[in-house]
Amino acid sequence: MKFTSKLAFAASALALSVSAAWADSGEISVGMALEPPHLDPTSAAAGAIDQVLYANVFQGLTRFASDGSIIPGLAESWTISDDGLTYVFQLRHGVKFHDGTDFDASHVVFSLDRARAEDSTNAQKALFADIASVKTGDHYSVIVTLSKPNGSLLFNLAWGDAVIVSPESIDTIKEKPIGTGPFRFVEWVKGDRIELERTPDYSWGDQVALDKVTFRFISDPTAAFAAVMSEDVDVFPVFPAPENLAQFDADPRFQVLVGSTEGETILSTNNKLPPLDDVRVRKAIAHAIDRKAIIDGAMFGFGTPIGTHFAPHNPAYLDLTGNSAYDPEMSKSLLAEAGLADGFTTTLKLPPPSYARRGGEIIAAQLREVGINVEISNLEWAQWLEQVFRGKDFGLTIVSHTEPMDIGIYARPDYYFQYDNPEFQALITELNAEAKADKRTELLHKAQTMISEDYVNGYLFQLAATGVANAKLQGLWVNAPTQATDLTGVSWAE
Amino acid sequence: MLRYSLKRFLSLLISLLVASIVIFVVIEIVPGDPATYMLGINAQEDTIAALREELGLNASKLERYWNWLSGMMVGDFGTSYTYRSPVNELIGDRIWVSLPLALIALTLSTAIAFPIGIIAASRRGSVTDMSVMGATQLGVAIPNFWFAMILVLIFAINLRWFASGGFPGWDEGVFAGLKALTLPAIALALPQASILARVMRTSLLDTLSEDFVRTARAKGLSKAKALRRHALRNALIPVLTIIGLQFSFMLAGAIIIENVFYLPGLGRLIFQSISQRDLIVVESVVMLLVFAVVLVNFFVDLTYALVDPRLRGRQ
Numbered sequence: 001m002k003f004t005s006k007l008a009f010a011a012s013a014l015a016l017s018v019s020a021a022w023a024d025s026g027e028i029s030v031g032m033a034l035e036p037p038h039l040d041p042t043s044a045a046a047g048a049i050d051q052v053l054y055a056n057v058f059q060g061l062t063r064f065a066s067d068g069s070i071i072p073g074l075a076e077s078w079t080i081s082d083d084g085l086t087y088v089f090q091l092r093h094g095v096k097f098h099d100g101t102d103f104d105a106s107h108v109v110f111s112l113d114r115a116r117a118e119d120s121t122n123a124q125k126a127l128f129a130d131i132a133s134v135k136t137g138d139h140y141s142v143i144v145t146l147s148k149p150n151g152s153l154l155f156n157l158a159w160g161d162a163v164i165v166s167p168e169s170i171d172t173i174k175e176k177p178i179g180t181g182p183f184r185f186v187e188w189v190k191g192d193r194i195e196l197e198r199t200p201d202y203s204w205g206d207q208v209a210l211d212k213v214t215f216r217f218i219s220d221p222t223a224a225f226a227a228v229m230s231e232d233v234d235v236f237p238v239f240p241a242p243e244n245l246a247q248f249d250a251d252p253r254f255q256v257l258v259g260s261t262e263g264e265t266i267l268s269t270n271n272k273l274p275p276l277d278d279v280r281v282r283k284a285i286a287h288a289i290d291r292k293a294i295i296d297g298a299m300f301g302f303g304t305p306i307g308t309h310f311a312p313h314n315p316a317y318l319d320l321t322g323n324s325a326y327d328p329e330m331s332k333s334l335l336a337e338a339g340l341a342d343g344f345t346t347t348l349k350l351p352p353p354s355y356a357r358r359g360g361e362i363i364a365a366q367l368r369e370v371g372i373n374v375e376i377s378n379l380e381w382a383q384w385l386e387q388v389f390r391g392k393d394f395g396l397t398i399v400s401h402t403e404p405m406d407i408g409i410y411a412r413p414d415y416y417f418q419y420d421n422p423e424f425q426a427l428i429t430e431l432n433a434e435a436k437a438d439k440r441t442e443l444l445h446k447a448q449t450m451i452s453e454d455y456v457n458g459y460l461f462q463l464a465a466t467g468v469a470n471a472k473l474q475g476l477w478v479n480a481p482t483q484a485t486d487l488t489g490v491s492w493a494e
Numbered sequence: 495m496l497r498y499s500l501k502r503f504l505s506l507l508i509s510l511l512v513a514s515i516v517i518f519v520v521i522e523i524v525p526g527d528p529a530t531y532m533l534g535i536n537a538q539e540d541t542i543a544a545l546r547e548e549l550g551l552n553a554s555k556l557e558r559y560w561n562w563l564s565g566m567m568v569g570d571f572g573t574s575y576t577y578r579s580p581v582n583e584l585i586g587d588r589i590w591v592s593l594p595l596a597l598i599a600l601t602l603s604t605a606i607a608f609p610i611g612i613i614a615a616s617r618r619g620s621v622t623d624m625s626v627m628g629a630t631q632l633g634v635a636i637p638n639f640w641f642a643m644i645l646v647l648i649f650a651i652n653l654r655w656f657a658s659g660g661f662p663g664w665d666e667g668v669f670a671g672l673k674a675l676t677l678p679a680i681a682l683a684l685p686q687a688s689i690l691a692r693v694m695r696t697s698l699l700d701t702l703s704e705d706f707v708r709t710a711r712a713k714g715l716s717k718a719k720a721l722r723r724h725a726l727r728n729a730l731i732p733v734l735t736i737i738g739l740q741f742s743f744m745l746a747g748a749i750i751i752e753n754v755f756y757l758p759g760l761g762r763l764i765f766q767s768i769s770q771r772d773l774i775v776v777e778s779v780v781m782l783l784v785f786a787v788v789l790v791n792f793f794v795d796l797t798y799a800l801v802d803p804r805l806r807g808r809q
Binding site for chain 2: 035037038043044045046118119120121122123124125126174175189190191192193216217218219220222223226227229230232352380381382383385386387389390401403406416
């Protein structure tokens, strides 16, 4: 099985020729609500790190394209053995790190071994769990051997947590990241901005149009609005206040970018806490929720209703919203069936994002209609992680699971919503080992249906990617298949 | 005087020690683990354990308190959990935004408040007094973040005279730095100026009715001269106290203004550190602010003694 990257190259070359006529100013200023805590994408979960560095400064063996597909990165091509256990990656030649070191197979071995090491602090260590060994073939090839087949390996290697780093840069990577990407790191003024510039002798990938990129950190939604309006920032890829988007849309100076993300926003339910351990009660909750009202009220209309834990833009998606259609009468009779005709009381613990805080108020009101009384408490992220996520001390909570293709979390019985179904666990094991696309789709359909019919969580909506940009900017990602601001194809129109 | 100073100094040390204990205890009992926060929801237990070890979070609380305290004594605040760089550096970078901002705002607020307060007091009951005091009433009532947004709307979005926020850094030149701090300083200064002007007016009116002012007038001084030579100086004491309080407020309390103008100052550093559970940064910045306030009080105490001989004699 051999994959050549010609097609992907053709596509990106096309994108480049459209943007070839960029304006004289090759500078861009990007607004972001959160500042990265440090600049090592391989040792923190903070999406803000990838949002600055992914594809711009750091590259992995494979990478995400804007439609979510996996295309070659530092690996030019690869072959997979028939038993699915051995992957041989052919690396790109002539690649240099920003400090001038030549990139070769040893860097890949170092990076992957570091990520899966005993004392690794990689936030997504599970991505590498099935790798048994990583060895150099020759100077430009790497042999990855798995302990069991894993159909998601190429996908896993595209994550920001799997980018290739150089051993010499590790000690200072958190302050001064050195990668192989088309932009290199210049300066970080903490609390204010990060500056990147075009890598001078970049010759191993598509040429970029921008000379200089400045990421500015603006956490306050009002300040973000002012920064865009005064054109102090050219693009705000994840704009923090959806209520302002209509105003930008009406202004010819700006374009509003609405796409899809990997964020399944769910009413997470503690499957071990009575009465929520009763599937009839969870089903009653699912039918008591009016998704459209939540999307309109909490998200200003941005978002797609979901009926299971899967992204609607994925080709393997199955529309199961019918399983939890809005039907308060049915909810009431289900509750009565479960012996809770008078309703019950539980907690709803909300993390800071507005989808949770605003959505929580609406859900509380809807649940009250069928006799379920929820006590809302607002938590900070650190508290949420401690109480809800690790402590499992909650009845309901609302959270957006932004990791791509994360249906596998339902196979972890100790995961915070505590869904323990051996049948589902077997299904995921089978899926992980399966490499054939059509068989995988079939298994994914089964998995989606199973959690939908078990009403593990209340499935609310897929978080929309809502950004705003200067009308003259082209080549920006509209969808967000991973948290990234890929500027490699971005340019100014005449 | 020496004995008095020593006593004040001892009380300064005790205050700092007590403050360090209170800060450490309060911040350590806040729920939330920095390592869990940083690694997010897909992290494995062994990864979290590895990071906790790396950050030194597995040491006992007493040990951590001692490390922090002994480090501070030699000017080392430790290493930030999230940024992984020395807290000294973080504070060092930020203070060059917060300190100038507080100083400019303070200068501005004093420059506005003094003349207004004096004019209002000397023309008590006149139309000028009423309208100026009405305006300061409004100034006190308007929240500074709202005022900041209005400034941005007018001067950044409509007129485009200033950027809507951010700080280019002093490397870009003094002018660029001052320009970036202008709107925030005005937003910070005006409400404070209103308070100060009102205090100035009241204090001046109080002194104007004192016997010594009447004596000065009887001696043949004009109203204006009596005010300038005798009343003003005596009226300054409560005003200076307020200015001292306002300075610490502007240094530490500019969190909201720094957010509206996205300035990389101390306020935003604390704000970010609290939400990320970067405990050591929060502890150190709060400690630093306490130190600044205690130090200012120490000098104020000394100045009192210099000004008022009665304090020196008291045992």
